[in-house]
Amino acid sequence: MECAYSTNWNENLPDIEDVRKSALINDELSRLKVDIAALQETCLADSGSIKEKDYSFFWQGKAESEVREHGVGFAVKNTLLNTVELKCNGSERLQSLRLKTSIGQVTLISAYAPTLSSTPEAKDMFYDNLSSALSEIPTTEQVIILGDINARVGSDNSAWDSCIGCFSVGNVNENGQRLLEVCSLHSLCVTNTYFKTKPQHRVSWRHPRSKHWHQLDLILVRQKCLKFVKLTRSFHSADCDTDHSLECCKINLLPKKIHHTKQIGRPQSDISKMCHPDLHIQFAESFEREYKNISGNTEKRKMGTPQVHHIKDFPGNLWKKNYKTK
Secondary structure, three states: OOEEEEEEEEOOOOOOOOOOOOHHHHHHHOOOOOEEEEEEEOOOOOOEEOOOEEEEEEOOOOOOOOOOOOEEEEEHEEEEEEHHHEEOOOOOOOOEEEEEEEEEEEEEEEEOOOOOOOHHHHHHHHHHHHHHHHOOOOOEEEEEEEHHHHHHOOOOOOOOOOOOOOOOOOOOHHHHHHEEHHHHHHHHEEEOOOOOOOHHHHEEOOOOHHHHHHHOOEEEEHHHHHEEEEEEEEEEEOOOOOOOOOOOOEEOEHHHOOOOOOOOOOOOHHHHHHOOOHHHHHHHHHHHHHHHHHHHOOOHHHHHHHHHHHHHHHOHHHHHHHOOOO
């Protein structure tokens, strides 16, 4: 796997006749050559999955009886399905997926954080759940958090030098302060701030009133795993009717190869030995001797199938070739 994406799909997509919205997203992800996409604001009830032409979609939301809001999920390329494992203890704001790679297990977390105007209780619950989920992951495993974090981490690299790089934008806000504290506690860093890209590639959401661009969609990894990240930037060309731009993180990871057991081929006779007169005589003598033994046993004469198998067995050393695996 080379790429991981995080995006936010608008819950108020227009009605489209005869075409599933997941099919449209499938085509867009395929066009952009995405391997795994983390989705937020899916607004789907309970948990479920659907398989499209190129991708399989997994989601986690509130119960059917509750309000359709929030919701997270993943879109996984069908060729990678045998290397992923979806965890079942998710919520409408956090969902985890485990990826088997050549360097070990990698846990991906799709996160949708409360907005700045949410209640302090909702924010505390989210960051407590996120911190608990990170604590359950062994420190030897890689972690990638992708999502609409709704936090501005600011550009004060001197105060949080272990969490953010030199290419962040804007000023830190309350949600950003909470996020940086979690990053410092679990040795995480915001990959969006470590790459010198164009200014328009460092932001992912524009405020509807002020028209100012902000960096709200973030991708976080462990500090020791930052060396595997090749680039993180936003793409504004993704056409999925969302007010957030697609955030891309190119990571140097390879899916683990799945080795299948080879089937043993059927034994074959070596007909080249038929040209040896000595083997002809030896086979005839062996056949006559075994046939007499079978004929003398009336019980075996009644059981045709065992007799046939017995006859097939005795000349094996003379005629059989080595087994070939097909």
